[in-house]
Amino acid sequence: MIAGKYYIDKLIKESGMKKPEVLWEEDIQVRYVETDQMGVVHHAHVPVYFEVARTALFKNFIKSYAAIERRGVFAPIIAYTVEIMAPAFYEDILTVRVMPMDYSGVRLTLSYELVRKETGELLSTGFTTNVFVDEERKPVNIRNKYPEIYDMIMKVFEETD
Amino acid sequence: MIAGKYYIDKLIKESGMKKPEVLWEEDIQVRYVETDQMGVVHHAHVPVYFEVARTALFKNFIKSYAAIERRGVFAPIIAYTVEIMAPAFYEDILTVRVMPMDYSGVRLTLSYELVRKETGELLSTGFTTNVFVDEERKPVNIRNKYPEIYDMIMKVFEETD
Amino acid sequence: MIAGKYYIDKLIKESGMKKPEVLWEEDIQVRYVETDQMGVVHHAHVPVYFEVARTALFKNFIKSYAAIERRGVFAPIIAYTVEIMAPAFYEDILTVRVMPMDYSGVRLTLSYELVRKETGELLSTGFTTNVFVDEERKPVNIRNKYPEIYDMIMKVFEETD
Amino acid sequence: MIAGKYYIDKLIKESGMKKPEVLWEEDIQVRYVETDQMGVVHHAHVPVYFEVARTALFKNFIKSYAAIERRGVFAPIIAYTVEIMAPAFYEDILTVRVMPMDYSGVRLTLSYELVRKETGELLSTGFTTNVFVDEERKPVNIRNKYPEIYDMIMKVFEETD
Numbered sequence: 001m002i003a004g005k006y007y008i009d010k011l012i013k014e015s016g017m018k019k020p021e022v023l024w025e026e027d028i029q030v031r032y033v034e035t036d037q038m039g040v041v042h043h044a045h046v047p048v049y050f051e052v053a054r055t056a057l058f059k060n061f062i063k064s065y066a067a068i069e070r071r072g073v074f075a076p077i078i079a080y081t082v083e084i085m086a087p088a089f090y091e092d093i094l095t096v097r098v099m100p101m102d103y104s105g106v107r108l109t110l111s112y113e114l115v116r117k118e119t120g121e122l123l124s125t126g127f128t129t130n131v132f133v134d135e136e137r138k139p140v141n142i143r144n145k146y147p148e149i150y151d152m153i154m155k156v157f158e159e160t161d
Numbered sequence: 162m163i164a165g166k167y168y169i170d171k172l173i174k175e176s177g178m179k180k181p182e183v184l185w186e187e188d189i190q191v192r193y194v195e196t197d198q199m200g201v202v203h204h205a206h207v208p209v210y211f212e213v214a215r216t217a218l219f220k221n222f223i224k225s226y227a228a229i230e231r232r233g234v235f236a237p238i239i240a241y242t243v244e245i246m247a248p249a250f251y252e253d254i255l256t257v258r259v260m261p262m263d264y265s266g267v268r269l270t271l272s273y274e275l276v277r278k279e280t281g282e283l284l285s286t287g288f289t290t291n292v293f294v295d296e297e298r299k300p301v302n303i304r305n306k307y308p309e310i311y312d313m314i315m316k317v318f319e320e321t322d
Numbered sequence: 323m324i325a326g327k328y329y330i331d332k333l334i335k336e337s338g339m340k341k342p343e344v345l346w347e348e349d350i351q352v353r354y355v356e357t358d359q360m361g362v363v364h365h366a367h368v369p370v371y372f373e374v375a376r377t378a379l380f381k382n383f384i385k386s387y388a389a390i391e392r393r394g395v396f397a398p399i400i401a402y403t404v405e406i407m408a409p410a411f412y413e414d415i416l417t418v419r420v421m422p423m424d425y426s427g428v429r430l431t432l433s434y435e436l437v438r439k440e441t442g443e444l445l446s447t448g449f450t451t452n453v454f455v456d457e458e459r460k461p462v463n464i465r466n467k468y469p470e471i472y473d474m475i476m477k478v479f480e481e482t483d
Numbered sequence: 484m485i486a487g488k489y490y491i492d493k494l495i496k497e498s499g500m501k502k503p504e505v506l507w508e509e510d511i512q513v514r515y516v517e518t519d520q521m522g523v524v525h526h527a528h529v530p531v532y533f534e535v536a537r538t539a540l541f542k543n544f545i546k547s548y549a550a551i552e553r554r555g556v557f558a559p560i561i562a563y564t565v566e567i568m569a570p571a572f573y574e575d576i577l578t579v580r581v582m583p584m585d586y587s588g589v590r591l592t593l594s595y596e597l598v599r600k601e602t603g604e605l606l607s608t609g610f611t612t613n614v615f616v617d618e619e620r621k622p623v624n625i626r627n628k629y630p631e632i633y634d635m636i637m638k639v640f641e642e643t644d
Contacts, residue, residue: 002246032538032548033531037230037357037412043209044355048516051205054517059574066513066574068199077204081242087298090359091538091549124462137248162427169630193368193377194527196520200575203516209355216354219381220413226354227413252388334499365560366530373527391520399526403564409620459570 020099020111023156024060027054027117040087041125046124047080050112053096054128057110062152073146074137075108075130082126085118093117100157105143105150107131181260181272184317185221187214188278191253201248207285208241211273214257215289223313234307235298236269236291243287247277254278261318266311268292268305325467339411342421342433345478348375349439352414362409368446369402375418376450384474395468396459397430397452398449404448408438415439426464427472429453503582503594506639507543509536510600513575523570529607530563533595536579540593543598545635556629557620558591558613569599574599583640588626588633590614628634 028049036042058065068075088094095117102109107129114124131141143150189210197203219226229236249255256278262270268290275285293303304311358364366392371421380387387451410416417439423431429451436446465472501533502567511532541548551558571577578600585592589611597607615625 029535031531034359034368035352035359037359037361038235038237039359040237042243042355044205044212046294047205048245048514051515052512055574066572074199076199076201076248077245079242079244081203081240082208083240084238088236089549091542160619168549190374192370194525195513198518198520198522200520205516209353212354213351216413227411236374250388252381360557361561362559365563366534369527369530369565396521398521398523398570399567402564403562404528405562406560409559434528439632443601 015153020101023100023110024053024098026056026096026098028052028094028096030090030094032090035090038087040089043082043084046082046084046114046126047128049094049096049114050080050098050110050126052130053098053112054110057156059099061156062149065082067109068149071146071149072135073140073142074133074135076108076133077136078129078131080126080128082124084124086121086123088114088116088123094123101127102129103153103157104140105132105141108153119146126143181262183258184220185214185259186271187217187257187259189213189255190258191249191251191255193236193251196251201250204243204245207243207245207275207287208238208289210255210257210275211241211259211271211287211289214259214270214273218259218317222317223310229310232307232310233296233308234254234301234303235294235296237294237298238287239268239290239292241287241289243285246287247282247284249275249284255284262288264314264318266293266302267300269314342423344419345422345432346375346379346420348378348418348420349469350374350416350418352410352412352416354412356392357412359390360409362411365404365406366438368404368406368448369399369450371416371418371436372402372432372448373432375420377419379478383478384471387398388411390471393468393471395459395462395464395471396455396457398455398459400451402448402450404446406446408443408445410436410438410445416445423449426481427454427477428461429462430475493496497533498513503584505539505580506583506593507536507581509539509579509581511535511577511579513571513573513577515573521570523572524543526567527534527564529567529597529609530560530611532577532579532597533581533593535561535580536595537593540581540639544639545632551632554629554632555618556625556632557618559615559616561590561612561614563609563611565607566571567607569604569606571597571606573597577606581623584610586636586640587613588621588624614615 003012026091029039034041034045055065095115097113099111101111109129111127112125113122115122132140134140174194191202195202195206206219213286216226256276258274258276260272262272270290272288273286274283276283293301295301352363356363356367377387384390394442417437419435421433423433425431431449433449434447435444437444454462456462513524517524517528538548545551578598580596580598582594584594592610592612594610595608596605598605615623617623
């Protein structure tokens with residue numbers, strides 16, 4: 001039993017979805033501090049790379065995640081998975097591809113592929129689910145409360161249909 | 162669709178396993194640096210908490226993970242999942258419970274529950290899969306190559322049967 | 323020219339202070355994620371170890387730093403120095419000693435020694451300056467505004483005279 | 484007494500150096516994980532930003548720091564200082580300027596300025612000292628042992644005279 005293995009593929013198959021298109025690609029260079037004594041990127045930095053790419057996606061499509069927070073809407077992560085097929089090394093340039101999985105006014109699920117830019121080798125996959133909440137951390141349906149934010153994110157999904 | 166939700170329960174059900182016993186409990190106090198601007202622990206620190214508890218488990222049952230590495234056996238994480246039900250805050254004392262899921266000489270899968278110690282509230286669950294490799298990162302079956310390490314880990318699993 | 327070398331000793335000498343007493347000792351175990359590919363703790367984690375010890379000191383003497391923040395007083399770091407004499411390794415238990423340096427109602431300067439607990443070897447020294455600010459990040463003199471917080475911290479300093 | 488305040492200026496004055504030229508400028512975008520519950524970048528990330536800029540400087544002038552490590556020369560940080568004048572926020576683009584301070588075959592001291600790119604506001608200063616060591620962490624004088632690495636770094640310093 002391997003935690004999460006083939007999880008994304010299984011989900012896609014079970015849900016009858018077609019393999020999603022790539023929404024965004026973001027390049028990130030591995031920092032020395034991100035390596036561990038095995039000489040590779042420590043596994044806890046992979047969700048950080050996903051976050052950097054997600055932030056860039058948001059910045060491009062919906063202006064800025066910071067601006068959404070200033071309106072009192074937050075989007076904490078409530079679940080994520082990481083699979084590591086091959087190690088990333090110091091100074092590697094990584095490309096993170098972000099793909100849409102599921103979106104309602106309440107939750108947003110994205111999937112990710114992390115590849116070594118120079119060789120195209122697939123290093124890691126995973127996905128994340130954000131939930132929309134207010135300042136008291138109570139779930140909000142942004143479809144009703146902030147339809148223009150909802151529409152901005154919806155456009156991201158339509159982009160790839 | 163929520164990434165990983167109910168994943169552990171589903172796996173247990175599918176595999177016909179009985180709910181595993183708690184192998185180890187480790188207390189960890191939240192550090193200021195681990196909070197983010199939402200005022201809660203950032204989700205990328207959860208696998209670090211799992212690692213701290215896994216290290217303590219190893220230290221107790223199999224002496225020291227560092228000693229295993231000195232013999233040329235490494236155990237990188239190849240997959241993990243994290244679910245966050247409720248936020249952890251600065252200065253909270255968290256208890257991480259580690260439970261055995263699956264073990265062969267090639268891979269080790271553990272599951273985790275993270276609770277706020279004071280209230281017992283379940284904050285997070287997840288699991289991790291380590292693979293055993295040599296210095297060239299090639300998989301090794303420690304059952305054959307390092308039977309005494311294999312046996313030490315096996316004892317951890319038998320402990321809870 | 324070495325950044326910061328002998329800085330604390332020089333400061334003590336220049337200021338005519340006597341070598342300060344140890345206020346607090348806190349044990350911290352090195353986490354795997356804190357190592358880098360040189361096989362030692364990465365230098366950026368040293369101020370985190372200082373923070374963990376400072377938090378524990380605050381918790382003991384002035385109840386809780388979190389409680390101070392809830393009253394609208396924050397104490398961001400405005401300066402710190404780190405010197406590394408010898409490396410810390412994975413699984414090492416480190417003892418952080420905190421010593422008082424300087425305190426006014428506006429700023430608090432503490433110095434630190436980091437030793438390997440098992441051997442007593444001095445691994446690192448450094449110091450930190452916190453400044454007291456309000457929610458708008460404007461400096462506040464807590465001596466006037468929150469005399470009971472001022473007195474609590476003052477007591478820490480008197481403890482060691 | 485403020486830890487490290489005006490330290491760089493004092494060092495420059497005491498040593499009779501002229502204010503050093505900027506060797507390298509590197510842009511870095513603040514990550515969400517780098518913020519803390521005060522809503523600003525946590526102070527322990529500043530030496531990481533310095534490191535990212537130092538890596539980029541090395542990459543440009545001396546090919547790659549990773550390549551130097553493969554030859555068995557390591558350059559751990561033995562001392563650094565950080566001063567924080569103003570906070571950095573999530574999504575800010577920061578420019579890190581690197582300036583040469585001191586270089587021998589044994590040690591390398593660089594100083595840094597961190598500014599908010601959009602406004603030019605100075606947020607932070609600091610410096611770092613690296614020491615050159617071999618695989619056993621014993622100091623090496625690269626001037627004798629690896630004269631071509633010594634010369635490459637020396638060229639960086641001459642660049643700014």
